[in-house]
Amino acid sequence: MNAAPEKDEIDLAAQETVREARTRSQPLDDNALDMMFNANRSFNGWKDDPVSDDQLKQIYDLMKQCPTSANCCPLRIKFVRSDAAKEKMGPVVMERNRAKTLQAPVTAILGFDHDFYQHMPKLTPHRPTDIKDRMEQNPDMIPWWANLNGGLQAGYFMMAVRAVGLDVGPMQGVDKPGMDELYWSGTKVKTAFICSIGRGDESTIFKKLPRFDFDEACEVL
Numbered sequence: 001m002n003a004a005p006e007k008d009e010i011d012l013a014a015q016e017t018v019r020e021a022r023t024r025s026q027p028l029d030d031n032a033l034d035m036m037f038n039a040n041r042s043f044n045g046w047k048d049d050p051v052s053d054d055q056l057k058q059i060y061d062l063m064k065q066c067p068t069s070a071n072c073c074p075l076r077i078k079f080v081r082s083d084a085a086k087e088k089m090g091p092v093v094m095e096r097n098r099a100k101t102l103q104a105p106v107t108a109i110l111g112f113d114h115d116f117y118q119h120m121p122k123l124t125p126h127r128p129t130d131i132k133d134r135m136e137q138n139p140d141m142i143p144w145w146a147n148l149n150g151g152l153q154a155g156y157f158m159m160a161v162r163a164v165g166l167d168v169g170p171m172q173g174v175d176k177p178g179m180d181e182l183y184w185s186g187t188k189v190k191t192a193f194i195c196s197i198g199r200g201d202e203s204t205i206f207k208k209l210p211r212f213d214f215d216e217a218c219e220v221l
């Protein structure tokens, strides 16, 4: 059997951070659960309230804390907010999604970096070359890792938006090759979907669609 790895002072400090935070935290109450999950919706129109740089940074700083495989963090984001940036984006959003996207205070373009493994020395300094070597030896794994972990981070991103009191309008109806060329040229980032952010206009919501019940989707073994 392998011996458990030695824990250094930084490991012990990290354990203390969790212990201390747990003394202050509670499960989310019903109001917070409504905001994050039960009552919230995907929005199709937006109130005029602007979204600040500080809010965008807060959203990113929450999202980045959530887990990915080996901490590979492949999500990259362009926030489109200025009139000039919206004008540039308009033609690469599909017609049916265009008006509501351009009306949003901000739209995040979410891309997954298929070169994520080049950054592993920064992200896993204790084992700087492990994942890089693995991806270079098994290139078929790269899209799988980028899409799985990018998708996870995109999901965390939407929940972070809700956690700071804003709303989301996710859309994959965009010209993805066109977006790749416009926003990620010279990189291996591939557009996944876009997500408008702001204070959603309730009058733009339709009836809520059914979800699978627990017994239809889950099995306790």
Ligand SMILES: Cc1cc2nc3c(=O)[nH]c(=O)nc-3n(C[C@H](O)[C@H](O)[C@H](O)COP(=O)(O)O)c2cc1C
Pocket (backbone or CB within 6 Å): 040, 041, 042, 043, 097, 170, 171, 172, 173, 174, 193, 208, 209
């Ligand atoms: C990745 C993704 C892509 C989506 N693409 C579109 C889209 O192109 N156009 C659109 O109007 N809605 C789009 N939606 C919105 C979904 O239809 C919506 O989130 C789903 O029906 C649940 O709606 P609700 O959150 O209001 O219950 C997308 C959602 C996600 C997460």
